[in-house]
Amino acid sequence: MTARFVRDAPIDARSAPVAAIAWPLRWRRAWFATPAMSALSLLLLALFAFACVRFFDWAIVRAHWVGQSSAACPGDEGACWAFVIARWKPWLVGNYPIGQIWRAWACFGAFALFWIWVVRRPTAARPGPVLLGFVFLPVAFLLLLIGGGPLAFVAPSQIGGLLLTLVVTLSTFATALPTGLCIALGRRSELPLVRALCGLFVEGMRAVPLLAVLFIAVTLLPMFLPHGVDVDLFTRAVIAFALFNAAMAAEVFRGGLQAVGRGQIEAATTVGLSRFATLRWIVLPQAIPAVVPALVNIMIAVIKETTLLSVIGVNDLLGAVEIGAKSPDWVGESNILTSGYVFLALAYLAICYSLSRYSRRLEPSS
Amino acid sequence: MLRAVLRERLSGYVVQALLAALVAWLAWAAVANFRANMHALGVSVGFGFLRAQAGFQIAQSLVPFGPASSYLDAVIAAALNTLLVVLLASVLSTIIALLVAFGRLAPHGIVRSASTVYVEVFRNIPLLLQILFWYFSAIALLPGVADSLQFGGVLLNNRGLFLPLGADRPHVEGFDVAGGIAILPELMALTLGLAIYNSTFLAEIFRAGIVSVPSGQIEAATTVGLSGTRAALLIVMPQALRVALPAAGGQYQTLAKASSLAAAIGYPDIMQIVGGTIASQTSQALEAMALVVVMYATINLCIALVVGVANRRLLARAHG
Numbered sequence: 001m002t003a004r005f006v007r008d009a010p011i012d013a014r015s016a017p018v019a020a021i022a023w024p025l026r027w028r029r030a031w032f033a034t035p036a037m038s039a040l041s042l043l044l045l046a047l048f049a050f051a052c053v054r055f056f057d058w059a060i061v062r063a064h065w066v067g068q069s070s071a072a073c074p075g076d077e078g079a080c081w082a083f084v085i086a087r088w089k090p091w092l093v094g095n096y097p098i099g100q101i102w103r104a105w106a107c108f109g110a111f112a113l114f115w116i117w118v119v120r121r122p123t124a125a126r127p128g129p130v131l132l133g134f135v136f137l138p139v140a141f142l143l144l145l146i147g148g149g150p151l152a153f154v155a156p157s158q159i160g161g162l163l164l165t166l167v168v169t170l171s172t173f174a175t176a177l178p179t180g181l182c183i184a185l186g187r188r189s190e191l192p193l194v195r196a197l198c199g200l201f202v203e204g205m206r207a208v209p210l211l212a213v214l215f216i217a218v219t220l221l222p223m224f225l226p227h228g229v230d231v232d233l234f235t236r237a238v239i240a241f242a243l244f245n246a247a248m249a250a251e252v253f254r255g256g257l258q259a260v261g262r263g264q265i266e267a268a269t270t271v272g273l274s275r276f277a278t279l280r281w282i283v284l285p286q287a288i289p290a291v292v293p294a295l296v297n298i299m300i301a302v303i304k305e306t307t308l309l310s311v312i313g314v315n316d317l318l319g320a321v322e323i324g325a326k327s328p329d330w331v332g333e334s335n336i337l338t339s340g341y342v343f344l345a346l347a348y349l350a351i352c353y354s355l356s357r358y359s360r361r362l363e364p365s366s
Numbered sequence: 367m368l369r370a371v372l373r374e375r376l377s378g379y380v381v382q383a384l385l386a387a388l389v390a391w392l393a394w395a396a397v398a399n400f401r402a403n404m405h406a407l408g409v410s411v412g413f414g415f416l417r418a419q420a421g422f423q424i425a426q427s428l429v430p431f432g433p434a435s436s437y438l439d440a441v442i443a444a445a446l447n448t449l450l451v452v453l454l455a456s457v458l459s460t461i462i463a464l465l466v467a468f469g470r471l472a473p474h475g476i477v478r479s480a481s482t483v484y485v486e487v488f489r490n491i492p493l494l495l496q497i498l499f500w501y502f503s504a505i506a507l508l509p510g511v512a513d514s515l516q517f518g519g520v521l522l523n524n525r526g527l528f529l530p531l532g533a534d535r536p537h538v539e540g541f542d543v544a545g546g547i548a549i550l551p552e553l554m555a556l557t558l559g560l561a562i563y564n565s566t567f568l569a570e571i572f573r574a575g576i577v578s579v580p581s582g583q584i585e586a587a588t589t590v591g592l593s594g595t596r597a598a599l600l601i602v603m604p605q606a607l608r609v610a611l612p613a614a615g616g617q618y619q620t621l622a623k624a625s626s627l628a629a630a631i632g633y634p635d636i637m638q639i640v641g642g643t644i645a646s647q648t649s650q651a652l653e654a655m656a657l658v659v660v661m662y663a664t665i666n667l668c669i670a671l672v673v674g675v676a677n678r679r680l681l682a683r684a685h686g
Contacts, residue, residue: 030475
């Protein structure tokens with residue numbers, strides 16, 4: 001038992017000292033070094049300023065903020081944020097019953113707390129508890145959201161919008177990572193049949209578009225199940241996502257496993273560790289931290305992939321906006337759909353960009 | 367000694383036999399369920415339907431296609447449409463990516479920031495959203511046929527882009543455009559979306575390739591009097607490509623697979639025609655999806671082969 005004041009993980013590296021050149025000089029060197037460069041700088045700046053002014057004019061000055069129908073947003077000179085604001089519930093939680101909505105808030109809140117805890121940890125700390133959290137959270141969320149027992153039952157098809165994106169991303173992550181790790185280990189197995197099956201699965205999945213996998217899960221899966229067994233659309237979509245991303249994760253884990261030197265495994269065998277003990281105590285503790293940035297990148301990819309759910313008729317964030325723009329109240333003005341798309345683009349940009357910054361922070365600095 | 371080895375091998379054999387039995391049982395159960403379900407629905411299984419008359423129209427076809435054509439013709443037309451959009455988007459995204467990759471390494475501060483913003487913005491917005499935006503928000507804003515934008519012989523309106531073909535120049539005729547080659551708005555939106563989204567990933571791959579070229583090479587090129595552009599084209603590019611090509615090949619495969627998002631805007635590609643129209647019209651969903659899978663896998667394999675050959679050529683030139 002170490003004393004509580006002893007660190008169990010290294011502190012993050014201090015950032016490099018800032019170059020001590022005054023900023024006016026630095027800017028002049030970078031932007032106005034030669035007359036040609038100055039001209040180019042001014043041209044690009046003017047273009048940038050023009051684009052900014054146009055966007056500001058569209059998004060703020062001429063935008064319509066309040067209203068309950070398309071009558072609030074006439075013409076296409078300004079954005080229609082009234083559409084986004086009035087339909088906050090469909091894009092945030094989908095058709096989730098309004099009386100039970102506290103469960104959705106609980107999920108968002110729990111995830112926000114979890115994420116704050118994850119980001120504030122030192123980057124060199126062991127990833128174990130975080131990965132466990134990613135397995136535990138989706139199970140807890142699904143139990144809470146679907147309910148049963150003392151809680152009122154809510155059909156999974158009523159979950160939608162951002163809540164669905166969150167739940168699908170987390171469930172995919174929780175199922176695809178362990179499966180991917182098993183497949184990656186299977187590809188290194190001494191048994192030729194195991195190796196062949198795992199290799200076939202990974203190469204097969206990587207050759208096919210995700211949309212085709214989703215179509216197969218939606219249209220073909222019921223044909224291969226016994227008569228009377230029915231799996232709802234939500235579960236089918238999650239299965240397709242999990243299998244597809246398991247193949248992606250398997251490739252990532254394979255890279256991590258290959259990075260562990262042969263000598264490590266031989267040494268472990270020499271000191272008498274069993275194969276499982278070698279894996280548990282020698283290989284995985286070295287392989288998994290090395291691939292954590294790549295796993296965050298898989299998570300970014302999954303978040304972006306969830307938009308495909310709208311193509312197969314599941315109400316994700318994109319589906320909620322598209323259905324909203326087709327609803328009788330909001331039909332008629334082309335500007336409404338565009339405003340919805342711009343809002344979604346900004347939302348995805350914020351989420352994915354911050355995740356990619358986080359992934360870059362986790363990369364071992366060289 | 368021998369017995370110990372045998373015992374260890376034996377456990378392996380047992381595990382493999384159990385696994386084989388499990389896989390065989392799953393396959394048998396799936397096939398049995400499938401046959402029972404098909405029997406209940408009264409649908410026959412097989413690829414015989416491909417010879418039947420398709421009876422639908424395809425908005426864009428590179429081979430002659432009419433209502434009398436067979437399903438096989440439709441499959442071929444759809445495959446060619448996929449190849450067309452993959453080719454166009456690959457070329458366009460490579461050009462953008464090279465410009466952006468050099469932009470990110472430029473000494474010029476604002477060019478560098480502009481390139482960085484481009485990469486960060488377009489790689490973090492889902493591709494489907496970008497394609498839908500170009501299709502429903504950008505192209506829908508173009509003027510109608512009557513007030514088409516005209517650049518030389520090229521016409522641009524919300525029905526698409528019309529290019530001149532030799533002496534055959536596109537012109538407005540009544541409510542439509544006649545003559546020239548028509549590029550559908552769906553093809554424009556899909557090409558634009560795929561090219562821009564993938565160019566951000568390609569730009570990062572190319573940048574890594576350019577960074578890997580030792581700075582001594584560029585200094586040497588400057589010393590012998592090559593201008594910046596010529597040094598970039600003649601010295602940096604060939605060496606950077608050698609590093610970047612394998613990863614770029616993977617990105618072209620991703621692009622080809624992502625072209626299946628055509629189904630969301632109705633561009634008649636493999637996913638839309640074979641996986642959508644044919645599957646629902648004939649009820650032969652299994653056969654149709656099998657065709658889809660095989661076709662995408664073949665396209666991916668072809669890209670891998672082309673990239674492999676190009677890579678070997680580059681390496682041979684470097685060492686020869």
